[in-house]
Amino acid sequence: MEIKSAEFVISNTDVRKCPEGTRPEYAFIGRSNVGKSSLINMLTARKGLAMTSQKPGKTLLINHFLINKEWFLVDLPGYGFAQRGKEGRENIRRIIESYVLQRPQLTCLFVLLDCRHEPQKIDLEFMEWLGENEVPFAIIFTKIDKISRGRLTENLNKYKERLLETWEELPPILLSSSETKDGREEILDYIQSINR
Ligand code: GTP
Ligand code: MG
Numbered sequence: 001m002e003i004k005s006a007e008f009v010i011s012n013t014d015v016r017k018c019p020e021g022t023r024p025e026y027a028f029i030g031r032s033n034v035g036k037s038s039l040i041n042m043l044t045a046r047k048g049l050a051m052t053s054q055k056p057g058k059t060l061l062i063n064h065f066l067i068n069k070e071w072f073l074v075d076l077p078g079y080g081f082a083q084r085g086k087e088g089r090e091n092i093r094r095i096i097e098s099y100v101l102q103r104p105q106l107t108c109l110f111v112l113l114d115c116r117h118e119p120q121k122i123d124l125e126f127m128e129w130l131g132e133n134e135v136p137f138a139i140i141f142t143k144i145d146k147i148s149r150g151r152l153t154e155n156l157n158k159y160k161e162r163l164l165e166t167w168e169e170l171p172p173i174l175l176s177s178s179e180t181k182d183g184r185e186e187i188l189d190y191i192q193s194i195n196r
Contacts, residue, residue: 001188001189001191003043003044003045003068003188005066005067005068005069006044006066006073007065007066008049008063008065009065009072011062011064012061014098015062015095015102018099022105023071023105024107024195025064025071025073025074025103025107026072026073026074026106026108026110027074027100027106028040028073028074028076028109028112029100029110029111029126030079030111030113030123031078031079031080032057032081033055033114034112035112035114035143035178036050036059036075036076037050037052037058037075038142038178039112039140039142040075041178042176042184043187043188044065044067044073049065050063050065056078056081057077057078057081059075059077059078060077060092061077061095062076062077063075063076071191071195074099076099077092077096078092079092079093079096079122079126100130100133100135101133106136107136107194108136108137108194109135109137109138110137110138110139110174111126111127111130111138111140112140113139113141113142114141115144115147116143116146116147116151124166128166131167138171138173138174138190139159139171139172139174140173140175140183141173141175141176142178143176143178144175144176144180144183145177145179145180145182152175156173
């Protein structure tokens with residue numbers, strides 16, 4: 001799929017203030033620093049469209065980006081950032097929960113996982129919560145430029161095993177590197193394939 005235009009529309013903390021209408025949207029979630037905002041920039045080929053940082057906790061709002069004047073990519077705050085303090089964490093949790101549960105336009109939530117890490121409880125629990133609430137999601141393993149093919153396969157297999165302990169079947173799984181642009185076509189094609 002070709003990205004002809006990508007424009008920032010609005011940032012906010014309140015799902016009720018997100019853009020009106022029926023345009024489908026695809027959102028990115030995952031732990032702080034996993035690479036959500038970088039992936040949006042990579043997919044749209046617009047450096048700096050979504051703000052990124054080496055430090056976790058950069059994105060704190062729901063950010064809508066209108067793509068090809070037809071559908072939205074949505075950047076969300078990360079979960080699990082320890083240094084944000086109890087109140088801050090609770091705030092972020094509320095933003096994420098209300099968006100995920102109260103946004104009928106959400107067509108697929110992409111759950112980003114850092115391919116370098118072993119399966120993490122916080123991510124597995126988050127996906128279980130998505131299942132309980134019947135939220136459609138797919139997994140994207142990020143930062144695949146950072147490890148060898150061998151390690152990547154090993155880590156993917158570990159993840160699949162853990163997922164199959166709770167899930168009857170695996171969700172769609174995609175791979176990405178915002179550095180090398182690996183996975184760009186696959187992710188855009190996947191979005192196109194489920195676009196209503
Ligand atoms: P929060 O907004 O804090 O939740 O983080 P985020 O998930 O949006 O992460 P962000 O895109 O800001 O990226 C975090 C750091 O990881 C930045 O330093 C990025 O340059 C780096 N990064 C993101 N994706 C990749 C990738 O695919 N490869 C490599 N090597 N680095 C990446
Ligand atoms: Mg971010």
